[in-house]
Amino acid sequence: MSPEIKLEDAFQARIDDEQKIEPKDWMPEKYRKTHIRQISQHAHSEIVGMLPEGNWITRAPSLKRKLGLLAKVQDEAGHGLYLYSAAETLGISRDELFDQLHTGKAKYSSIFNYPTLSWADIGAIGWLVDGAAIINQVMLTRTSYGPYARAMVRICKEESFHQRQGYEIMLTLCQGMPEQKAMAQDALNRFWWPSLMMFGPRDSDSPNTEQSVKWKIKRKTNDELRQQFVDITVPQAEYLGITIPDPDLKWNEDRGHYDFGEIDWEEFWQVVKGNGPCNKERLKARVDAWEEGAWVREAAVAYSTKIKNNEVKRTA
Amino acid sequence: MNKDKNPQTPKTSKPQNHTTEWPLWEVFIRSKNGLEHRHVGSLHAADADMAIENARDVYTRRQEGVSIWVVESRNITASNPENSGELFEPAKDKIYRHPTFYELPIELKHI
Ligand SMILES: [Fe+2]
Ligand SMILES: [Fe+2]
Numbered sequence: 204m205s206p207e208i209k210l211e212d213a214f215q216a217r218i219d220d221e222q223k224i225e226p227k228d229w230m231p232e233k234y235r236k237t238h239i240r241q242i243s244q245h246a247h248s249e250i251v252g253m254l255p256e257g258n259w260i261t262r263a264p265s266l267k268r269k270l271g272l273l274a275k276v277q278d279e280a281g282h283g284l285y286l287y288s289a290a291e292t293l294g295i296s297r298d299e300l301f302d303q304l305h306t307g308k309a310k311y312s313s314i315f316n317y318p319t320l321s322w323a324d325i326g327a328i329g330w331l332v333d334g335a336a337i338i339n340q341v342m343l344t345r346t347s348y349g350p351y352a353r354a355m356v357r358i359c360k361e362e363s364f365h366q367r368q369g370y371e372i373m374l375t376l377c378q379g380m381p382e383q384k385a386m387a388q389d390a391l392n393r394f395w396w397p398s399l400m401m402f403g404p405r406d407s408d409s410p411n412t413e414q415s416v417k418w419k420i421k422r423k424t425n426d427e428l429r430q431q432f433v434d435i436t437v438p439q440a441e442y443l444g445i446t447i448p449d450p451d452l453k454w455n456e457d458r459g460h461y462d463f464g465e466i467d468w469e470e471f472w473q474v475v476k477g478n479g480p481c482n483k484e485r486l487k488a489r490v491d492a493w494e495e496g497a498w499v500r501e502a503a504v505a506y507s508t509k510i511k512n513n514e515v516k517r518t519a
Numbered sequence: 520m521n522k523d524k525n526p527q528t529p530k531t532s533k534p535q536n537h538t539t540e541w542p543l544w545e546v547f548i549r550s551k552n553g554l555e556h557r558h559v560g561s562l563h564a565a566d567a568d569m570a571i572e573n574a575r576d577v578y579t580r581r582q583e584g585v586s587i588w589v590v591e592s593r594n595i596t597a598s599n600p601e602n603s604g605e606l607f608e609p610a611k612d613k614i615y616r617h618p619t620f621y622e623l624p625i626e627l628k629h630i
Binding site for chain 1: 539540541543559560561562563565566569576577580581597599600601
């Protein structure tokens with residue numbers, strides 16, 4: 204046996220034994236690369252995810268809603284930062300990570316390429332998009348890579364507020380005037396299918412799943428997580444009194460789960476490839492923010508250098 | 520404003536150019552008096568003051584702390600996992616360092 208294979212066996216044995224992998228531990232190159240890709244995609248999603256919601260901060264219907272939304276969006280920035288730090292423990296720099304986002308080399312969750320057309324969309328996002336994210340993230344708190352798992356624990360503690368503020372917005376609209384309820388229904392209509400797409404391709408079209416499960420990066424498959432989301436969410440929609448836009452959705456007594464219709468995978472792949480309604484706008488907003496902030500980053504470095512030099516002079 | 524819309528502009532977007540990347544800091548937080556500071560994660564900041572301010576915003580948005588330590592990551596010396604054997608295994612067979620190694624009669628109290 205080559206030494207590399209022995210190391211891989213020992214590594215897999217540690218994973219099977221539920222031991223966490225920490226940054227300085229030996230790991231297969233593919234484990235490192237997969238994590239860099241997955242953690243950075245996750246980080247980018249948190250950061251880009253601020254844009255559709257940020258769109259409504261200045262137009263929130265009340266001070267209470269504005270405070271809630273501001274706090275949520277600030278949390279998402281924090282989530283992005285926890286995750287970028289976790290990715291950096293694998294030996295990639297923050298600048299490289301940003302560069303991958305800005306050049307389109309790295310992906311982020313496609314859900315954020317859909318526009319937020321009305322205030323009800325903010326409710327639908329908190330309820331559905333954060334709801335879907337929570338299901339994925341709760342699973343990831345037990346992922347095998349220590350820094351990623353720890354970031355997930357921190358994130359999960361904060362997500363529940365996001366979902367509840369979203370659902371409360373929906374509830375308020377659904378208990379309001381018919382026009383308000385219609386807004387909530389319209390938002391559900393537009394965000395339902397993209398939310399289901401958040402869990403990724405079907406298991407049969409997801410070649411990486413098997414390895415991810417073996418390495419305990421994921422502990423459930425895309426289809427399992429998607430089913431879990433549907434089962435949890437249907438009664439919540441019923442409580443609101445609005446209709447999930449899927450004629451095939453119905454309870455299956457034998458399976459003990461809801462059956463649901465087929466996702467439009469053509470749309471899914473189009474948005475992943477960059478042809479969604481807002482892909483270009485989102486990326487441009489990120490690149491502009493980065494470039495227009497360059498002088499601030501440079502000035503801060505110049506200032507700290509000056510202070511350090513003065514200290515050296517004083518003590519010399 | 521004078522904007523260069525080309526994302527390839529070498530000034531900011533090239534990964535090779537790390538001279539402007541702010542240094543990395545490790546953040547330690549005391550959640551309340553009486554407890555030790557605990558490592559919570561890391562962040563980038565141009566200097567120590569900014570690192571404390573950023574740590575406040577990133578790691579204590581919900582009163583998670585009453586005190587923050589920051590230290591530049593490059594100043595930390597860590598043990599190498601490859602040496603874990605020689606570092607930590609010698610303690611394994613020193614069972615005489617534990618109270619249960621010493622057998623005393625059951626009738627004896629408070630010892
Ligand atoms: Fe988040
Ligand atoms: Fe969230």
